[in-house]
Amino acid sequence: MALLRSFLMRLISTAITLFGVAVIVFVVIRVVPGNPIAMMLPPGATDADIARLQAQYGFDKSIFQQFLIWLGDVVQGDFGTSISLRQPVSELVLNRLPATLELSIMALTIAVLLGGAMALLGTRYRGTKAEGAVDIGAGMALSIPDFLWGLVLILLFGVLWPIFNISGRISPALNIDFSTNFYLFEAILRLRFDVIGDLLGHMLMPALALAIPLAAIIAQLLKQSLKETMHLDYVTLARTRGYSEHSVIIHEALPNAVLPTLTLVGVQFTFLIGGTVIIERLFSYEGLGNMAIDAVINRDLPLIQGIVILFALLFTLVNLVVDMLYVVLNPRLRHA
């Protein structure tokens, strides 16, 4: 019951946030520019085009009514037609989403593994040089954003020692007929190891660039909460009972120490997804973010708005899932 209630509260809160997002997007895209119609039309549009658009978006009505019409369209998934690509925005956006999702999840996996390993290492050998190395490494990695890591990786593994692809998502020669846009997922299902290898080769560098700062955050935070947990009496008790240091860290301290890290990883994962915008650009990876920048450069407002709303939806969803996961994993909240 308590569980259900807290889930419901989160859902309501998420709905309010999404409404706020809609208002902001509407204000930025429709209210701020001087003549939104002009920005929505390709060059060389006729007066008839203008009139049609004006009727469609209700520009003759009050700004409040315009918002309601717009919101109604958005809720139904109708973001209009892209000006530069002349296709429905929803289609374009959904075609690109899988590429960005695959990249983000790959980056998250790397970050969790890398950061978790560093945290455990630093805790196991706390007070030694190994912990110092973890601290310094994490501190450095943390202060450099993904954009710079991407450039550094391009220089190191694309130019100096070119073993990875630093451009694109897949080699054209290997572009087998995919039936979905989840290339990696599909390649794994079809057991095309050559394709898997090629996809991973393309994905590894951008994913690593996105993962390094998050890995550093996980390493720092998890290590800190592990160390705090190691001082609690129940961990001392486990030690006096003959468990090894290793087993104490993994079985006793870790389950309790993950909880605060988990909340943070949720927020940071949304930052990571946000980072794909520039990283995809940097590595010419054909995802949503790359498309977003093109859309901005081409002043393709319907497309921009579709992408922004999709990102916002994704972010709130991630936060919602993390919040619920936190409740499920924490017995104190589960049985409150």
Added chain:
Amino acid sequence: MRPFLSIRNLSVALKNGGLILRNVSLDVAVGKVHGLVGESGAGKSMIGKSVLGTLPRALQITGGEIWLDGVDLLSIPPAQRRKRIGATAALIPQDPLTALNPTRRIGPQITRRLVDILGWTKADAQARALELLEEVQIADPARVMRNYPHELSGGMRQRILIASAFAAKPKLIIADEPTTALDVTVQKQILRLIADMQARHGSALLFVTHDLGVVSKVCDALSVLYAGKVVEDAQMRRFFCRPVHPYSRALLAATPTYTNPTGSLMPVPQSVIDAVEREVVQHDRRWRA
């Protein structure tokens, strides 16, 4: 024949040099309760931690012997020491709120080590846990085994910790301020329970506390510590009737009691503090020379 726990000339120091324990020696025989008394910073908890091998990382044992059941723990390799301690000793910790893993149910917290470390069968461990919870007077032990720690009161948790400490029939129990976090009425129940369990199992009990009142209720003998040095070692009754060391006397005089109607309290006089400080300095000088 040595007593069950015999600490000889134990010294503990900060890794950067400061002394925490200065040549502490004490014996606890099977079936006896030995109190360790002192103010905060006196190092009383560090003795128990040295025995159990849970000293903070900034500290290290710099000398002495800890004989447990005829073996000097400091002369055997760490892994072996850990096993020995796990099998023969147990800790009752201070704060029942942090001494149980919040993410795990009570049952496994008692039974897991019996299975993992001591090789019991699951059914045996389960039966033993139920039996113990009954022994520490917990109603409906089967239900409590399925509870999470946060669902139980502080007093209940301390009972569970006591039950858990006695689970593997240890010969030595170290209780580190086990009632400091509790209300007096609960404290009384818990103190009685610890005394009962100790008597029934015939374990040796090392009882760390800052409260002379508590000592007079549960201990057979005690050591008074100041700055990591034992200033007085005495049988319990003798200590309260005729404390020998001026610091002990001052400590007794500073303890408020409601039976004293005039209520005059003597703070520990500076002269006494100076005297013990001098003793400590002399000790250090002798020891360095």
Added chain:
Amino acid sequence: MRDARGNRRQPIGLRLWLSGGWLLILACAAIFAPLIAPQDPLAQDLFSGRLPPFWESGTEPGFWLGTDSLGRDVLSRMLYGARLALIVALVAGTLTCIIGASLGLIAGYYRGWPDRIISRFVDIWMAFPPVLFAILLIAVIGTGLTSIILAIVIIDWTRFARVIRAEAMGQGAMDYVASAQVAGRTRFGTMLTEILPNVLPTIVALLTLEMGIAVIVEAILSFVNLSISTDAPTWGGMISEGRTSVHQAWWVLVFPLITLFLTVLSFSQLGEGLKDRFDPVLR
């Protein structure tokens, strides 16, 4: 007692020297760019395009770090680029800090409805990808220095608001706040005289961190060609050009990248160093 208590003065950390030193050099370079730059940063010379840096063969004197494809001097462009980077860092960083920290302080200390409103705005902001949000804002309001600063303030105030809110909430639960009330201090006075000094070290650390982030955001915006005018010297613009010609002229990418890297690292390390240095409470 016999434990070592007392105010040990901590030596100024190595990182404070290194990061402070680098930023000082950079500030000098920015201020005196017209005096020390060997070339005009805008001067193009197609005949001396892609000259390598001075230690390689085929160089021309005066072009120490080589030239880009249009024959513009890399070193001079970097020096002038430092001006824009530092102005954005100082102005945008400070503005973001003042706005975000004030809102966070109010939300965390006053709680109640101010907190609910501010936190809701933070939630909404957190639903936008910051880089995309910045690019979108620039696309809508137009390029230029003011736009860049405005975009950074608009996207990044939440960083301060979130952190300072949590800190202020923690401090607000301390008894010294109740004690100020007992003494008859006003709510607002308590916030300024009791809470603020306790969160100030965090604000300072966040401020320098934010300056580093502002530099990066500016670089990203010029990387996608949305900063100021297209041929003005910016680090991001140089990196953008260097990225496309990395196989032919690595120096166009490498030198601005190293500068950017060191600058961002220095800002964040400076903050941490200052926080440790000026905290009277030893931990």
Added chain:
Amino acid sequence: MMYRIENLHLSLPDMTRKPLLGAAPRIEILKSLTFDVPKGAVLGIVGGSGSGKSTLGRVMLRLLEPTAGSIVFDGTDITHTDEVQLRPMRRRFQMIFQDPMSSLNPRRRVDGIIGGPLRLHGLDGLRSRVDEALDMVGLPRGFAHRYPHELSGGQRQRVGIARAIALRPDFILADEIVSGLDVSSQAQVLNLLEDLVRELGLTLAFISHDLSVIRRLCSRIIVLHQGLIVEDAETAELFTSPKAAYTRELLQAIPLPDPDQPWD
């Protein structure tokens, strides 16, 4: 009469059990408390954890507003007085807190901690007043320039006392002020407080969980249990013939440093 407290109730909403819509259920923390604090008296308030004793203290100082009932301080009803009107009066009732680590602002020096409230109430001769307060609590004047973390536990608690008495209040509330201290500094702080009460003619309410400490200082004692006053008696009477069952239980549970105390 310094304090006249009648029928005092306090309940707080229980947010953990708040239904989706509508108000949260309320937890009764103080249930109908009535008692007086005569001028010059030292009143002990004793109770276990969760008895509501600290909450009562905070309500008396109007850090919390009671749900029902009345608090009359020296003839003025302050039950629902708003903070702005209360402010000039605050000088007259002061508080010493349990944990000086939390109640002394870590970023202020001792002179700022003691002098801040003085300046706020527009008192002149700041310097000499701070020095005087330090003298009275037995701290060297040189401590004025130290930070709280540079002091020992007992010294910090003395700074807390100095801050309260520097304003020359009529009433002081001491909330568990010795529970964090070792017996040696505990005795010093208690003796100091006793002297100050006598010298300054203070009215004092002393909250503690420890009847042994309470007896030392107080002329009258009220015993709180689960938000109710279970006993209100003269000190000597309470110890010789406790009326409430809870008081008896409390007394019998205190371990005295005396091996001959009956204990079973």
